[in-house]
Amino acid sequence: MSSAMASVQxxxxxxxxxxxxxxxxxxxxxxINSVKTFIFDCDGVIWKGDKLIDGxxxxxxxxxxxxxxLVFVTNNSTKSRKQxxxxxxxxxxxxxxxxxxxxSFAAAAYLKSVNFPSNKKVYVVGEGGIQLELTQAGISHIxxxxxxxKKIELxxxxxxxxxxxxxxxxxxxxxxxxxxxLQYATLCLRENPGCLFIATNCDAITxxxxxxxxxxxxxxxxxxxxxxxxxPVVVGKPSTFLxxxxxxxxxxxxxxxxxxxxxxxxxxxFGQNGSCRTLLVLSGVTSLDALQxxxxxxxxxxxxxxxxxxxxxxxxxxx
Amino acid sequence: xxxxxxxxxxxxxxxxxxxxxxxxxxxxxxxIDSAKTFIFDCDGVIWKGDKLINGxxxxxxxxxxxxxxLVFVTNNSTKSRKQxxxxxxxLGLDVTxxxxxxxSFAAAAYLKSINFPSDKKVYVVGEAGIQLELKQAGISYIxxxxxxxKKIDLxxxxFxxxxxxxxxxxxxxxxxxxxxxLQYATLCVRENPGCLFIATNCDAVTxxxxxxxxxxxxxxxxxxxxxxxxxPLVVGKPSTFMxxxxxxxxxxxxxxxxxxxxxxxxxxxFGQNGGCKTLLVLSGVTTLETLQxxxxxxxxxxxxxxxxxxxxxxxxxxx
Numbered sequence: 001m002s003s004a005m006a007s008v009q010x011x012x013x014x015x016x017x018x019x020x021x022x023x024x025x026x027x028x029x030x031x032i033n034s035v036k037t038f039i040f041d042c043d044g045v046i047w048k049g050d051k052l053i054d055g056x057x058x059x060x061x062x063x064x065x066x067x068x069x070l071v072f073v074t075n076n077s078t079k080s081r082k083q084x085x086x087x088x089x090x091x092x093x094x095x096x097x098x099x100x101x102x103x104s105f106a107a108a109a110y111l112k113s114v115n116f117p118s119n120k121k122v123y124v125v126g127e128g129g130i131q132l133e134l135t136q137a138g139i140s141h142i143x144x145x146x147x148x149x150k151k152i153e154l155x156x157x158x159x160x161x162x163x164x165x166x167x168x169x170x171x172x173x174x175x176x177x178x179x180x181x182l183q184y185a186t187l188c189l190r191e192n193p194g195c196l197f198i199a200t201n202c203d204a205i206t207x208x209x210x211x212x213x214x215x216x217x218x219x220x221x222x223x224x225x226x227x228x229x230x231x232p233v234v235v236g237k238p239s240t241f242l243x244x245x246x247x248x249x250x251x252x253x254x255x256x257x258x259x260x261x262x263x264x265x266x267x268x269x270f271g272q273n274g275s276c277r278t279l280l281v282l283s284g285v286t287s288l289d290a291l292q293x294x295x296x297x298x299x300x301x302x303x304x305x306x307x308x309x310x311x312x313x314x315x316x317x318x319x
Numbered sequence: 320x321x322x323x324x325x326x327x328x329x330x331x332x333x334x335x336x337x338x339x340x341x342x343x344x345x346x347x348x349x350x351i352d353s354a355k356t357f358i359f360d361c362d363g364v365i366w367k368g369d370k371l372i373n374g375x376x377x378x379x380x381x382x383x384x385x386x387x388x389l390v391f392v393t394n395n396s397t398k399s400r401k402q403x404x405x406x407x408x409x410l411g412l413d414v415t416x417x418x419x420x421x422x423s424f425a426a427a428a429y430l431k432s433i434n435f436p437s438d439k440k441v442y443v444v445g446e447a448g449i450q451l452e453l454k455q456a457g458i459s460y461i462x463x464x465x466x467x468x469k470k471i472d473l474x475x476x477x478f479x480x481x482x483x484x485x486x487x488x489x490x491x492x493x494x495x496x497x498x499x500x501l502q503y504a505t506l507c508v509r510e511n512p513g514c515l516f517i518a519t520n521c522d523a524v525t526x527x528x529x530x531x532x533x534x535x536x537x538x539x540x541x542x543x544x545x546x547x548x549x550x551p552l553v554v555g556k557p558s559t560f561m562x563x564x565x566x567x568x569x570x571x572x573x574x575x576x577x578x579x580x581x582x583x584x585x586x587x588x589f590g591q592n593g594g595c596k597t598l599l600v601l602s603g604v605t606t607l608e609t610l611q612x613x614x615x616x617x618x619x620x621x622x623x624x625x626x627x628x629x630x631x632x633x634x635x636x637x638x
Contacts, residue, residue: 049476154494154528155528156368156528157368157529157530158527158528159530159531160531174498175471175498177496177497177498177542178496178497179493179494179495182534182538183533186524186532186533186538187531187532202545204548205546208473209473209477211476211477211478213506213509214502214505215501215505215542215546216545216546218546219501219543219546220542220545221545222541222542222543222545223534223538223539223541223542223545225541225545226523226538226540226541226542227523227524227534227535227538227541228523
């Protein structure tokens with residue numbers, strides 16, 4: 001697995017000429033026939049919070065029955081693959097751990113791909129999911145939620161000690177973010193030679209509860225970009241790291257993949273960066289208005305209301 | 320607010336090869352004669368932590384006796400002007416409150432300059448200095464250190480309320496930063512129509528204790544940039560807001576000002592943005608190596624070791 005990160009678009013292009021408006025998908029069968037693999041975002045596509053979106057189990061079953069490979073990619077780094085598998089299970093969906101790729105997993109996979117030295121550690125500005133994936137990958141780590149209660153004494157001459165064996169700082173969504181962790185990570189990045197700065201994702205907002213928008217991982221990453229004047233290696237969408245990883249892992253041709261998601265600047269851009277087909281669902285955070293707004297420059301190949309719209313392929317097949 | 324250079328442009332290779340190195344100041348008398356006003360940064364110029372740098376009192380006395388106006392401008396927003404006045408006093412320096420311009424004051428002054436409506440409030444992501452200055456200016460505020468202990472409980476459907484009367488979020492260095500404040504500020508900026516996003520400063524690191532570098536106000540600003548995808552209005556150095564303010568306040572011509580500081584990307588750039596003369600001192604965070612490094616594109620008019628080097632003008636005069 002090459003450690004080289006393809007240079008990718010992190011924002012949509014803002015050219016003078018807007019991209020052609022995405023059409024509503026009328027021929028589901030044609031789309032399904034043209035691809036071998038479907039990559040699904042989770043939140044807003046498969047579930048909303050802890051509730052399954054209706055028609056999802058039947059749709060996934062249909063695609064399985066048609067011989068399609070199904071993969072699930074999420075920027076949410078708070079859970080590990082194992083924990084996500086439990087969530088799928090609790091919702092009655094038959095999805096194996098190996099089919100799930102959260103950004104917590106991506107961070108650990110990236111470190112393995114660059115042969116992160118076994119005598120080095122990771123400092124975690126993030127939650128349990130990242131810690132579990134690092135442990136799973138045999139990578140030592142410190143920090144995480146446990147540092148959320150730490151405070152600093154600022155007496156004259158006060159020095160904050162930091163571990164010189166930290167060879168990477170992994171930053172993701174962190175509800176326990178505080179000055180201690182910010183400073184610890186800053187010291188590691190500024191003072192430990194060659195210390196890597198890895199971001200699980202840069203999402204400005206996330207949907208912790210569906211009642212409203214919540215400040216996302218992009219906030220924690222933004223703080224550390226500012227104190228270090230460094231750009232992080234982003235392993236989550238829209239970076240193609242996970243796309244390259246699973247294409248290599250499953251021996252899939254990217255042109256035969258369809259990326260299905262509800263967010264333009266992560267899911268759809270991820271698919272476009274990987275030269276896959278892209279399908280937007282309106283069952284999540286993006287409204288038709290937002291898709292069709294003149295300010296939007298990211299146009300998927302097509303859009304549908306929700307995943308179960310693909311079931312029309314079954315009807316047309318039996319028509 | 321005029322658009323200003325926040326970071327220096329990187330010179331082309333050819334320009335870098337031929338750019339003049341900053342000279343050591345040999346003729347202090349000449350520099351002093353050419354300026355009517357001296358603006359001093361504080362940390363690394365006047366004091367280091369809580370210790371006065373030697374020779375400072377005599378130097379300031381000499382300049383005053385030569386009829387120069389002295390002004391002190393600091394990006395540190397943790398104290399108000401009044402509190403800084405006390406610090407100067409405790410170090411035996413005769414400096415009045417009206418001669419001190421902290422970025423906490425700048426934020427309040429900016430809001431007054433745009434006639435911030437009296438029925439609006441400010442949400443403070445920062446410390447007491449900002450709160451005190453807002454109070455002094457008659458501006459209502461919420462947030463601040465008191466929100467440092469607040470946590471969010473993320474039960475399904477959980478909704479965080481926010482005050483719809485918040486018309487500006489002021490962000491500065493904040494040792495009590497946490498997710499609650501990030502989220503509250505994010506909601507205000509994203510959802511309250513016309514809500515301003517003001518940064519006291521964007522310093523990557525600051526010297527809370529002189530033992531090491533500490534993550535600076537830039538981190539808090541970076542976090543909210545990350546969650547709102549908006550650029551803040553910066554009132555502290557190197558933005559010229561404070562320069563314009565005091566030039567207008569004291570009726571000073573900017574070309575007759577000499578800015579003296581220890582940081583290239585805030586102090587010296589501030590002076591250059593304002594069209595002033597600039598003098599770098601090496602008694603703070605910048606070393607001669609950094610000044611002369613090929614990676615540095617900010618060249619002051621001259622440099623000296625510490626401000627007491629200016630006392631050589633006195634010797635010349637009495638020679």
